[in-house]
Amino acid sequence: MISLTSYAFVSMMLFSIGVIGVVARRNIFVIYMSIEMMLNGINLFLVTFARYHFNMDPQVITIMVISIAAAEAAIFLSVIILLYRSRKSLDTDIFTTLTQGEKS
Amino acid sequence: MNTSLLVWIVLAPLLGSILSGLLYFYHIKKSKVSDIYFSLIGTITPLISFLITLYLFLRMNDEKIIFKQQLFTWLNVDKLNIEMAFLGDNLSIFMSMFVTFVGWLIHIYAIGYMKGDNGFGKFFAYFNLFLASMLILVLADNPIILFIGWEGVGVCSYLLIKFYYGNKENVLAANKAFIANRVGDFGFLLGVVTLFFALGEVDLSFASIEANLANASNELLVLSGFLLFVGAMGKSAQIPLYVWLPDAMAGPTPISALIHAATMVTAGVYMVARFHFLYSGIEEIGLFIAYIGAFSALFAAIIATRQTDIKKILAYSTMSQLGYMFIAVGLGFYSTGLFHVFTHAFFKAMLFMGAGGVIMALHHEQNIFKIAQHRASLPIIATTFLIGVIAISGIPPFSGFFSKDAILAAAFQEGQYLIWAIAMFTAFLTAFYMFRMYFIVFVAPTKHDEQYVYTSKTITIPLLILALGAIGAGFLNLPAIFGGNHFVDTWLSQLHSKHIHMDHTTEYVLMALSIVVAATGIMAAYAKYANFDVSRPEDETGLIGNKFYIDELYNILFVQSTKKLSTFIDKVVDAKIIDAFVMNSSIGFVNIGKRVAMIQNANVRFYAAFMLIGMTAVFIYLYITLGL
Numbered sequence: 001m002i003s004l005t006s007y008a009f010v011s012m013m014l015f016s017i018g019v020i021g022v023v024a025r026r027n028i029f030v031i032y033m034s035i036e037m038m039l040n041g042i043n044l045f046l047v048t049f050a051r052y053h054f055n056m057d058p059q060v061i062t063i064m065v066i067s068i069a070a071a072e073a074a075i076f077l078s079v080i081i082l083l084y085r086s087r088k089s090l091d092t093d094i095f096t097t098l099t100q101g102e103k104s
Numbered sequence: 105m106n107t108s109l110l111v112w113i114v115l116a117p118l119l120g121s122i123l124s125g126l127l128y129f130y131h132i133k134k135s136k137v138s139d140i141y142f143s144l145i146g147t148i149t150p151l152i153s154f155l156i157t158l159y160l161f162l163r164m165n166d167e168k169i170i171f172k173q174q175l176f177t178w179l180n181v182d183k184l185n186i187e188m189a190f191l192g193d194n195l196s197i198f199m200s201m202f203v204t205f206v207g208w209l210i211h212i213y214a215i216g217y218m219k220g221d222n223g224f225g226k227f228f229a230y231f232n233l234f235l236a237s238m239l240i241l242v243l244a245d246n247p248i249i250l251f252i253g254w255e256g257v258g259v260c261s262y263l264l265i266k267f268y269y270g271n272k273e274n275v276l277a278a279n280k281a282f283i284a285n286r287v288g289d290f291g292f293l294l295g296v297v298t299l300f301f302a303l304g305e306v307d308l309s310f311a312s313i314e315a316n317l318a319n320a321s322n323e324l325l326v327l328s329g330f331l332l333f334v335g336a337m338g339k340s341a342q343i344p345l346y347v348w349l350p351d352a353m354a355g356p357t358p359i360s361a362l363i364h365a366a367t368m369v370t371a372g373v374y375m376v377a378r379f380h381f382l383y384s385g386i387e388e389i390g391l392f393i394a395y396i397g398a399f400s401a402l403f404a405a406i407i408a409t410r411q412t413d414i415k416k417i418l419a420y421s422t423m424s425q426l427g428y429m430f431i432a433v434g435l436g437f438y439s440t441g442l443f444h445v446f447t448h449a450f451f452k453a454m455l456f457m458g459a460g461g462v463i464m465a466l467h468h469e470q471n472i473f474k475i476a477q478h479r480a481s482l483p484i485i486a487t488t489f490l491i492g493v494i495a496i497s498g499i500p501p502f503s504g505f506f507s508k509d510a511i512l513a514a515a516f517q518e519g520q521y522l523i524w525a526i527a528m529f530t531a532f533l534t535a536f537y538m539f540r541m542y543f544i545v546f547v548a549p550t551k552h553d554e555q556y557v558y559t560s561k562t563i564t565i566p567l568l569i570l571a572l573g574a575i576g577a578g579f580l581n582l583p584a585i586f587g588g589n590h591f592v593d594t595w596l597s598q599l600h601s602k603h604i605h606m607d608h609t610t611e612y613v614l615m616a617l618s619i620v621v622a623a624t625g626i627m628a629a630y631a632k633y634a635n636f637d638v639s640r641p642e643d644e645t646g647l648i649g650n651k652f653y654i655d656e657l658y659n660i661l662f663v664q665s666t667k668k669l670s671t672f673i674d675k676v677v678d679a680k681i682i683d684a685f686v687m688n689s690s691i692g693f694v695n696i697g698k699r700v701a702m703i704q705n706a707n708v709r710f711y712a713a714f715m716l717i718g719m720t721a722v723f724i725y726l727y728i729t730l731g732l
Binding site: 019022023096097 | 705706707708709712713716
């Protein structure tokens, strides 16, 4: 029997790796994948507790998250393509048009 | 008694001024307007004022009434209530009588003097405005309205002194006159305010000031009396604010005549007489006024003995005569002082107009020695000038003798022997410098052939009329020992002036003494200047020729120190303190802004990190507060 703590640990690990990926990586694709990873970490967490408490509500939320993530993926990927077309790059540090401070 | 005529004395020249001003605008903008129209407006309006004044004078003489006209309430703030009202009592009607009369003659004279000048219309507009301001001053029913006229004559003198503003010196002279007068005006205004509070904030008309005078504390009255006299010092060119008067000669000669004879400089004496009820109660200030007058008289007379500019000699003589007037009013002999104002108006106007005629005949030459070198034959002007010179020197029976001798007797009777001695010595100097001028300008031998120069009738006729005044005006206030009836003293009895009561022997001795003194002055001038070689002129050198270096002293004391202060404020206070504070704080804001803007660097990962930190903080907060 795998304990509840292990499930929670795995989902937290997934979430944290996602956070670090968002903050630390420069490639937009990797950032996107990190966001997905965070979502999945949360999903795992919800599913784990649904099962633990025999309550279906978190499952509903999980289905909700997955479907919204799918829709979001469509928008996100098309935006990434547009960004690539405009700058021929996927490095986030290039996209600083909206800055207010001095450009570094 | 109410009358609607009083305001027209003021309004006639005021409307004349506005009309000539508009006409002059038309003249310069559209098409030329003939000088005749300006002359007509300029001379008829003072005549209207004079005739109204004369009519009121005759009625007052018959019916023993005083006139008052209330136009409207000008200001009404709390207890301060200022009525636009005019007062025609014996004093103001007496004053406006000769102001309008002499003013009218000077207007006529100006037609001849200013003939062909480009600014003919402008000149008459200013001239009428000057007269209107003076009449507001004279007829005012309260000190605030008086102050309007007081400022009005200041502005008009400024406008007229720099009438030929193309010349920088004229502009500087006008500025000097205006600034010196501002100092005095400030004193006057402070004096009125002090009086207002000293009296317990009552209505400010002269009648109510007089009625409430007993309520005021003596110290405040002394203060306000002094401050009001500071105003008189500025307007009437007494030490130490006299410096503007000689420089004011930069204007055309009719202006000098108007300023010195009828308007402006007599305002100070008139004001002191107007406040006679105040000055009678504070004799220490009265004595101070008398001493200032005596020293101004002496000082100006000494300077006049070395001047070479004909108009400046006359200017200093005016200052000297004003000193006499202040001796009289300071000692409480108000009617005597005003009598001297009255006689002085005639002979000084005449002297200035005569000098103007000479200057014009010689194409604007003002140096008396150069005038002598190219002397023109001007019989009427020479005669009237001689009459004026005799009158101012105090030779009987000319008018100056009676008024000046009354002042000398007054000083003697009051026991102010120092003032008396100064005034006596000044009388000697007056005779000396006036006859010095006369002998050089008209008598001293010259190699140049005298040629008769035609002078305009508008110049000579006013001169002749004034000559009659200069001869005859003295008889209006003939002392009792000559069988006179003191007409002026009686007429001005409202002033409660002191009267001269001394035994006849003393009076005769004093008179004889002053005649001897004047005659000595004339003899001295005759001995030195009647056969003076005008080809070797005197220079304005030495201590006296340089006017005791007072202008230079004022320059160092006031002008340079003000400049230094201004420079200090500009370069140190403003640049180093205020600018530094303002600039540094703005630079500080810019720097803070730059620091804040660095957060918005459009770096997505940076934003994400911030979100992370923020969310973490919120969760920690929730964790702690909810106690999970």
